[in-house]
Amino acid sequence: MAKKDPTDLSVEERLKTLYQLQTTLSAIDEERALRGELPLEVQDLEDEIAGLTTRVEKIKNDIKEFEDAVRQKKAEINEAQASVDRYKSQLNDVKNNREYDTLSKEIEFQTLEIELCNKKIREANTKVEEKNHDLQATEEQIADRRQALEEKKNELDEILDETRAEEERLKEKAKELEVKIEPRLLTSFKRIRKNARNGLGIVYVQRDACGGCFNKIPPQRQLDIKMHKKIIVCEYCGRILIDPELAGVKTDKPVEEKQPKRKRAIRKRVIKKDADDDFVPEERLS
Numbered sequence: 582m583a584k585k586d587p588t589d590l591s592v593e594e595r596l597k598t599l600y601q602l603q604t605t606l607s608a609i610d611e612e613r614a615l616r617g618e619l620p621l622e623v624q625d626l627e628d629e630i631a632g633l634t635t636r637v638e639k640i641k642n643d644i645k646e647f648e649d650a651v652r653q654k655k656a657e658i659n660e661a662q663a664s665v666d667r668y669k670s671q672l673n674d675v676k677n678n679r680e681y682d683t684l685s686k687e688i689e690f691q692t693l694e695i696e697l698c699n700k701k702i703r704e705a706n707t708k709v710e711e712k713n714h715d716l717q718a719t720e721e722q723i724a725d726r727r728q729a730l731e732e733k734k735n736e737l738d739e740i741l742d743e744t745r746a747e748e749e750r751l752k753e754k755a756k757e758l759e760v761k762i763e764p765r766l767l768t769s770f771k772r773i774r775k776n777a778r779n780g781l782g783i784v785y786v787q788r789d790a791c792g793g794c795f796n797k798i799p800p801q802r803q804l805d806i807k808m809h810k811k812i813i814v815c816e817y818c819g820r821i822l823i824d825p826e827l828a829g830v831k832t833d834k835p836v837e838e839k840q841p842k843r844k845r846a847i848r849k850r851v852i853k854k855d856a857d858d859d860f861v862p863e864e865r866l867s
Contacts, residue, residue: 593809593827595762596783599770600828602758603783609751610780612744619737626730633723640716647705647712654698654705661691661698766812773819783821785828794818 590598668688675681759767774782777793784792786806791798796817798806806813807824814821825831 590761590763591809592811595766595812596809596821596823596827598758598761599766599783599821600785600823602755602762602770603774603781605751605755605758606774607780609748609755612748612751615744616737616740619733619740623730623733623737626726626733630723630726630730633719633726637716637719637723640712640719644709644712644716647709651702651705651709654702658695658698661694665691665695770821773814773821777818777820781820783823784815785823785825785830787825791815791818791820791822793820798822 665688668684668691672681672684675684762770770782774780779793781793786792786798786803787795789798789800789803790796794815794817796815798815802813805811806822807826809824809827812821
């Protein structure tokens with residue numbers, strides 16, 4: 582049997598199918614809500630671990646740079662010390678004061694270079710110790726976050742195992758319903774649903790008001806909704822409106838209050854018998 586073209590469906594059939602789709606999508610939302618904040622928590626932990634791992638790499642690079650600097654300064658110290666030794670040996674062969682002063686200044690300069698290199702080495706070693714301390718603290722933090730991530734993932738997997746089958750069934754049902762709906766109407770519905778805070782794109786009338794924003798609907802508009810002749814949206818929130826009976830929702834009819842029966846009052850009438858007689862009261866039901 583050939584599938585019915587969505588454009589050939591009546592407005593009533595479109596509304597029914599659209600409401601069934603909304604019910605299915607809301608059920609999917611409820612299944613996902615069971616996961617709570619776990620997916621976000623897992624993502625946050627993964628991002629944090631990635632950031633900490635990058636920090637570890639940077640600390641290791643810094644330590645390597647400081648260690649390279651220490652090796653370089655030690656090499657410079659060796660060169661300077663060799664120069665000092667050479668200049669000192671040349672002092673024995675000087676022929677005048679000028680040569681002696683020049684060699685003495687070179688020895689003093691190289692000695693200062695050695696002292697400066699030793700200072701740089703001490704500073705670099707201090708930095709390396711600090712970086713090693715930071716590295717250890719960061720690695721401990723990563724281990725703690727990985728343990729928390731493992732626990733969150735296990736908890737999330739348990740929930741997914743419980744809800745996966747039902748969610749897949751609902752997704753298949755939603756796909757089947759979407760095929761039956763006109764593409765333009767389906768696009769509008771999805772846009773309305775995306776912008777709605779509670780994810781409702783189509784709602785039924787409740788107590789003469791929109792079931793989404795709860796604003797009052799004029800009587801004439803309510804009559805148009807019950808006629809099922811055209812797609813009507815709420816003028817306040819933009820949601821598609823459907824008659825409760827068409828949506829398969831039973832509504833309680835307002836109960837009319839019975840007014841208490843009024844009792845007939847009894848009044849007294851005064852009858853005057855004669856001009857000289859007294860007034861005689863006579864009881865009479867009114």
